[in-house]
Amino acid sequence: MKTAFMIAYKGTRYAGWQVQDKFPSVQKTLQNAIEDLLGRSVKLSGCSRTDSGVHAREYWCHIDSLAGVPDEKLPLALNLRLPDDISVLKAVTVDDSFHSRYSAKGKQYVYVIRNSYIKDPFSPDTAYLYKKPLDADEITRIGAGYLGTHDFRSFMAARSKITDTVRTVTEFRAERDGEYIKIYVSANGFLYNMVRIMVGTVLDIISGRIRVGVAEIIERKERKAAGRTAPAQGLFLNRVFY
DSSP: OEEEEEEEEOOTTSSOSSOOSSSOOHHHHHHHHHHHHHTSOOOEEESOOOOTTOEEEEEEEEESSOOSSOGGGHHHHHHTTSOTTEEEEEEEEEOTTOOTTTTOOEEEEEEEEEEOSSOOTTSTTTSEEEOSOOOHHHHHHHHGGGOEEEEOGGGSOTTOOOOOOEEEEEEEEEEEETTEEEEEEEESOOOTTHHHHHHHHHHHHHHTSOOSOHHHHHHHOSGGGSOOOOOGGGEEEEEEEO
16 A cells, blocks of 8 residues: 655745755655655655646655555644645555556646736746736637647657657636636646647737647647747646546
8 A cells, every 4th residue: 555645835946846956846845754754765756747936736646655644644744844835735545556647647737827017026936927918718719729639749848858749638728817817728648848838839829929820830740830938937737637
């Protein structure tokens, strides 16, 4: 049996989830807290390698053994050992076949845009300030071109070494809530920077910087065909589907 954790974190001061040699990471910070609590070394595996500055409202990870502490007591015990920008929401016992990454059937991300001319001192780390007017329905209409199973090579960071670039996108929709626009993107898997490039491309189509549609960009199968990479601070891992 294993112990799995659902956590949330603000990624602003971390170099992503993955352990880094010279920079703080969410994985290392949480692993240190678990080891301090249990008094032994553990191997902590996560569901995704989120980028530097990206956040998570629901992120799953696990250790390859039982914690030895009742599941209901683990969140409080670990949160006492964690900084304020990482929180353990719950802990559950899972069987040996479970893996946070490989058992996942899909993920949902949400990209948050603050659509205003006026800066907000409380949101620069958790939303992308976009000053030109945006229409949520137009974003949804353009983004419908992403839906389905396609080769998303155009929407992968140029330095990525992944060779299998086919993914199935099941959701791309935008909602407005006051001055905020939230873009929801779900798929069976994502390439490096994929959501941020998808969002940046839609914004570039709306602004007129790109004059072709999403379908043509997908068919080009090259990074330079797509738009810019939207800033990291607006992106949240929102749900993981098992």
